[in-house]
Amino acid sequence: MRRFGWLLALAACGGGDDTGADGVPDTTDTDTPGTGETTPTPNEPFRLRSASIHPPESDKVYLVQQLDVETNHPSTLTARITDGNGVVRTITWTAASDSHAVPILGLHALETYSVEVSVESAEGEVLTAEPIVFQNGPLPEVFPTLDLYYRDPARVEPGYVLAAPWSSGLGRVITVLDDEGVPVWAFVPAGDWKSPNLTARGVAGLQGETVPEISWLGETVHRFAVDPEGDDIPLDFDGLHHEALPLPDGGIYLLSSEPLDISDYPLDYSFTLFGDVTIANHIAHRVTADGTTIETWSMADRIDPRRIGFDSAELIGGTETYDWGHANAIVVDESDDSVLVSMRNQDAIIKFSRATGDIRWIFGQHGGWSPAFQPYLLTPTGDDFQWQGHQHAPALLPGGKMILFDNGNHGRANPYSDENLGATYSRVVQYTIDETNWTAHLDWEWSRTLTGALNSAALGNADPLPQGNVFATFSYLYSEDDVSNEALGRGTVSTRLIQFSPVDQATVFDLAVYGPADTSGWLVDRALWLPTLYGDSATVTVSD
Template sequence: MPLCVWSAILTVSTSLQALTIVSPPSFTSAVNAPLAGTLQLTTDQPSRISVSVNEGTNTWTKNFYDYSTVHSMPLLGFKANRTNVITVTVKDRLGNEATAANPLTFITAPLPSDFPTINLLQSNPEKMEPGYTLFRPVNNNDSKGYLTIVNSAAEVVWYSGATSSLDVRQLSNGDLWVPLLTSINEINMLGQTVKTWTLPAGKPYNHESYLTDHGTILYLSDATRVVTSFPTSATITNALTKTTNVWHQPVIELWATNAALANIWQPIDILDPRRISYLTFSSPASAYGVDWMHANAITEDPRDNSLIVSLRHQNAVVKFSRATGQLKWILGTHDNWGPEFQPYLLTPVGEPFEWQYGQHATKITPQGTLLLFDDGNFRGSPFATPPLPDSQNYSRAVEYQIDEERMEVSQVWEYGASPATPIYSVSRGDTEWMNQSGNVLITYADTAYVNNLPCSQYSTNAHMARIQEVTHDAVPEVVFDFAVFDYGNTSSTYKGYACYRANRIRDLYPTKPVTDLSVQYVNSQAQLRFSGDEARLYYISTSTDLVNWTTLGTANSDGEGNFTYLHEQSPDDPFHYYRVLTQ
């Protein structure tokens, strides 16, 4: 999300006094994030900090660009079981430098004995989306999990066992968004809870939750409804029906300021509560009743103020109006939909084309297409097509183009239907479009079969989490691939690992606003200067009325965190405002 900073005049001291570190650096490791900690020191002049970490076999640096005399900042990116020698250098605005006399030592412990086993299978950083991969692998034997971040070599650079949530995302401020049954928590990179939203009574979290860009929280909850004449079998056409409780998921919207209820939508009201799939009876009924809907994803479509919801147990993705709740279309197989729903079913066009089954993670791409994870469960419908056995199945990422005027859908891209080694995830899963590279990150979250064989020859119940990054080409290339699995475990009771989704995050640190932008006018030029992160691009825009903005270009860097931009002006130009944008 872009961050903007208004222009401000910087007053620079002309003092020639040497820069001095008043209180030496100290480092305190984080209790809930063992590979992170807090660095603190003070200087007599406003300065910025540069840190060099020698971890024995490698040295890495981190530069901080805020000028201050009192410094307290998180240090992130350490690896387990290393002796880290930390050297701290400070630099003021005049270029004076001072290095702390005594480096700090931070010895990181080995990863916990029950930490998931991560195996790197493929890595091509030059073709990968920059950044780190965030996910939460869970041990299926004891349900223990860790929030985890790995680098491009699948090395753990951050973890925390401080929460039991399956899902995790990074917020624009760098903190982590962690939903729980009755609350949603914001956790910083030191593993500390900094904010909690308590969910309304009777509206627990079930799947999906995120902050919108208009000050609300969207999530899927749980509810039950009594349905008469509900089918009792997905295989017997003339089986008896019964009155039963049906489990469904309302879409809930809360105000982010106080977690007060803003909106509620009931997809069950616009669909057929008696339509079933093979998934309907694939798991025992819960306290809420038969798992009829199993909604697992919400996507906002700002183009027409609509919501798109993935209904796993309907093998369908539906779109409806935010304002009225009116159904707009249904993406999925046409099997077993009644006459009243025929006008809403999207017609497939073009080849190749394949419907999705048991899908997750619907998202609108920058091209306006719909990307999702097609788990592929059964790849058939009751009374229409026989179920495909798991051992012959596969999961895939698939991208659809939807023409709402013609009510047509075409498949424009997919990966996973016919690779050399098919992977089948029986549940969960994720796809993420990555903006810089155009690659797709795919999470086979609960993999039961690889190449049509069980993950383990010793235990048929052993599953793995498998995460791949592929190029968005007609013939995709795998550029990153790792498995969370203990290949050496020979126990017949071994159950392996699973996760929910994975996200590529730009950095361990948040995108910070520019705080020292200065503007000076010299010879009909506006000279802009500020400090920033060398790893980022900074876009300069200007306005004469603070309403309409024009992007001028990107600022130039001197390689040491100092950025400049020159804007040519004529004497007749009006007064200009400037801002800096980055992401």
């Protein structure tokens, strides 16, 4: 057995009338000969045949338990889960079935729980089983240190953190944390995951040249793949990177990279050297659920492939290809059927029509754009306006508002200007874009963490939450409050996951993710704050 807490079973007391002394139906029944199934007669009384809790079959998933319930007629299922402090979570699954196999999520490592299972028939009859008591299993052996700096229970938005930390020297894990920063689910993948997202069945993300979807019980239920195996859905392009944005219809938006030969490309930032080179051109794709590519947009066909930003004249590690644009996110604007692509090394976000591919606007500094692109540049307004530098993760809000994570690399400067924009620090920014007057206004910015401004050298995320707070991922941190991670006794790089209020700039949740000294540390790309883990499949209430 792989972990402890294995058989966490229920059996109701038997009786001559198939009902126990407590009124609960016996959990055994007679199988139909030769089928292994039971066939109730139309008039057979509603019965709860069995209920059990056990670890999932997958040896890669942790902290989740599987609840199996059998009834003789279709029923809806409810589980009341009581922890050691008397806190009760009630989960009611919406789908009716006579055979339930569902995940119990939100459990802490090594904690003991009592679960009361009840089922309700279509006629409204409710049967309740004897409580099942079990101890949950441990965390994976390889897991980052989680250090909760601060939490304001009155102001933090309820929910869960979905993150996929990785360490080049230690390993990787996909995990879910509760709003106290405590792990409640973990999965150990074979390779690093990027761009994790919640799906109806679990989580999906980008893993090398594949996009797997993993159920909460640790099963691979779907996978797009460049080199398909078994039931994989084949993709007709390679070079996947940065983005895997699932769609409700089972399709997906993806970013890929392909080499593109360019003449007279700038090879330095003073524009004294030019050459014939190969750049990485980034392409956005829309793919259907069966792997058919139905839309493709080449970024080199939309903007000038000879315009550069800082880091555009650098080779991608181990290659002879220049990192021209470094696209890192796709956003879909349903309001006008358009697509946005964030291009880090261009310090720009490009919006274009999904139907025609025509540019709508360019959000970023004005230097270096040829006359053909000048009409698409948004005009900044306001006294304190400052463009972003090497941004990540734009997110759209109603009213033309856009939130993004501004890494601030190179002091937000660009090679086409001598302007010194000051110290390099990272921030979360909200802008308002007026597409009638072609302007951009800075609404607010936030960088006031509990340890001062942070410099997130790469990666990052900023997500607006339902009640108005914002959740930010500050990754690739080498120091905090001007003290290096090494001096703090940590691995080289670390991450901070912070929820804050843009109204009064207050931090309401701050969690550090790091590794032990003399290691590379831990990084997180695009952690998400999820209001629920069950989506529409279940409702969850909590009471003391």
